[in-house]
Amino acid sequence: MKTLSEFRIPFVGLKEGKHQFDFQIDKKFFDAFEYDEFEEVDFKISLALTKKSTLLELDFVVDGTVNVPCDLTAEEFDLEVSGAFTLIVKFGETFNNDLEDLLVLPHDAYQVEVQQYIYELIVLSVPQKRIKPGAQRTASAGDKNVTKKLEKKNSGTKQNDPRWDQLKQLLDKK
Structure with missing residues (x-):
């Protein structure tokens, strides 16, 4: 200083x-x-x-x-x-x-x-959270593109875990 x-x-x-x-x-x-x-x-x-x-x-x-x-x-x-x-x-x-x-x-x-x-x-x-007046909490076009790419990547390599399948069956019974 x-x-x-x-x-x-x-x-x-x-x-x-x-x-x-x-x-x-x-x-x-x-x-x-x-x-x-x-x-x-x-x-x-x-x-x-x-x-x-x-x-x-x-x-x-x-x-x-x-x-x-x-x-x-x-x-x-x-x-x-x-x-x-x-x-x-x-x-x-x-x-x-x-x-x-x-x-x-x-x-x-x-x-x-x-x-x-x-x-x-x-x-x-100065506040920790800095939000411009009028800013909306909506996803921008860039955020939507990233989301689409992640969904595309995850859909091709989806493997089921038998433990999750058992839990899903419990939810379906309700």
Whole structure:
């Protein structure tokens, strides 16, 4: 992963209260992670940082589109994606990011890197099943040709197994 400096937020000079940060994400962002599953990417990240005396609250909101293939038709389409995530940043002796929604920074830290959290939020917000709006669950011409070829191949080399014949006779008796 290549670290991108625009995703480092210095919090030392900020006053207590809410601060807004906006990021525009494109394909170059995912290239830094060497993630090539998305062809075209257009996301807007809204980050609300709330600075308190002992901790930071980071509220991420992602909205945008990603170009992916449809699982049914294999046609490329723009899938709308949205998601949200809240990260609590506390301060301690050493760095610790073992928990997914809690980050511990050393007391002398002056900035927080949000690049990894944005990446994970986007990737996890994209659904596993990607179906183009209006796509029908019908067999395409290519699927029908494959089915015909399989039926033709199976019809020529059909051998009966006597065990199945016995079971079929039981079904016929019902």
